[in-house]
Amino acid sequence: MKAVTRSGAGGPDVLSLGEAPDPVPGDGEVLIAVVAAGVNRADLLQRQGNYPPPKGASELLGLEVSGTIAGVGFGVDHWSVGDPCVALLAGGGYAELVAVPAGQVVAPPRGVDLVTAAGLIEVSATVVSNFDATSVRRGETVLVHGGAGGIGSFAIQYAHSIGARVIATAGSTDKVTYCLELGADAAMSYREDWVGEVSRLTENHGVDVILDVMGASYLEPNVASLAVGGRLIVIGLQGGRKGTLDLGRLMTIRGSVLSTTLRSRPVAEKSAICCRVTEVVWPLIGSGAIRPAPQTAFPLAEVAAAHRRLESGDNIGKVVLTV
Incomplete structure (x- = not known):
């Protein structure tokens, strides 16, 4: 492939685009013929050698895809060849085929084409979890940093749908408007x-939740x-891995810091x-309350141009690769 x-x-x-062995679905897995793959910050880190895949995962980049079922492994009875789908991966998405x-x-959202759907599952899973x-x-x-990116743009809408008040940061006037x-x-x-x-917007009370990609x-x-x-949720390290934490301040406000990876x-x-x-x-998404x-x-x-685009910081929304 x-x-x-x-x-x-x-x-x-x-x-670069090359050749790799066709994956074979194991027990409990399906084989997907990829239509499109989302490009994420984690892919940039892996390319740089700073984010190796988990043990046993594909060495190929790519953490989310859309496509159609091309095969099913033993024990899978709820998918059939040809079914449209989207998938959350540990790796392997930048390819014509991937085993998951x-x-x-899962099935894509109703009314959403497969290329658009390729950029939905990773951001949704990250924010919802x-x-x-x-x-x-x-x-x-809720304060959302990087509000014009893939995760940020989803988080703004999802927090709004919950009934939260949302404050966002972004890097340019166009992105703030977005x-x-x-x-x-x-x-x-x-x-x-x-x-x-x-501080001004909250009348010095502060925010209840921060979704942070900077670290x-x-x-x-x-x-x-x-x-x-x-509650501070750290989901990215674009601003480095080691910082200073004021534990006295954290104890005084009875605050918490949660750091996660998917x-x-x-x-x-x-x-x-x-x-x-x-x-x-x-x-x-089906009701229009959240727009892709x-x-x-x-x-x-x-793919190299796609990575340059995401790295530039100029992009609004998602970058995807079409297969």
């Missing part, structure tokens, strides 16, 4: 004094922006999250 291969760890030019545990495969873990509730204030169009109650540039603006560089200002009982979770956990996504997210993010699509052979 055609698949994206790496000549080593490094910049986008280490990626059947529990991590973390909002569930921190019990985001109606009436709370966050407001998605339903954010307020948005500002992270290049400005966003901590001061959050170390935002750790202190994030904790400073939490309300009493506030890729390395056991199959049973990821399968349960996928079920949760179909239960709560797909109906919201804009997509910038590249053919699989132009």
Whole structure:
């Protein structure tokens, strides 16, 4: 099969379209003929040599795909060849074929084409699992960093659908405007004094939940922006791995810091999250309460250009590869 291969760890030019063995579905797995694959920040890290796949997972990049069922392994009785689907992966999505545990495969949202659907499952699973873990509730204030990205644009809409007040940060005027169009109650540039603006918007009370993709560089200002009982969710390390945490401040506000990753979770956990996504997210997409993010699509052979686009920070929404 055609698949994206790496000549080593490094910049986008280490990626090229080559050949790889066809995967064979094992017990409890399905084989998917890939139509499109989402491009995520984790893929950039893996390309650079900083995010190896979990033990036993494919070495190929790609954490989410859409496509059709091309084969079923022993014990799978709820999928048939030709069925449209989307899947959450531990790796292997940048290819014509991928084998996936059947529990991590779901039907696409009704009325959504397969290319668009390729960019939905990873962001949905990430946001829903973390909002569930921190019990985001109606009436709370949620701060979303990187609101114009794939995860951020979904998180704004999902928090809004729950009944939360949403504040977002973004990197440009166009992106701030986009966050407001998605339903954010307020948005500002992270290049400005966003901590001061959050304080002003909350009348110095702070926010109840922060969804953060930056990590170390935002750790202190994030904790400073939490309300009493506030929860900080760290899901990315774009700003580094090691920061300073003011435990005194955290104890005073009875706050908490949760850091999570989706890729390395056991199959049973990821399968349960996928079920949760179909239960709560797909109906919201079907009703129009959540709009899929804009997509910038590249053919699989132009994978290096796709990575450059995501790395540039200029993109709004999702980047996808079409197969």
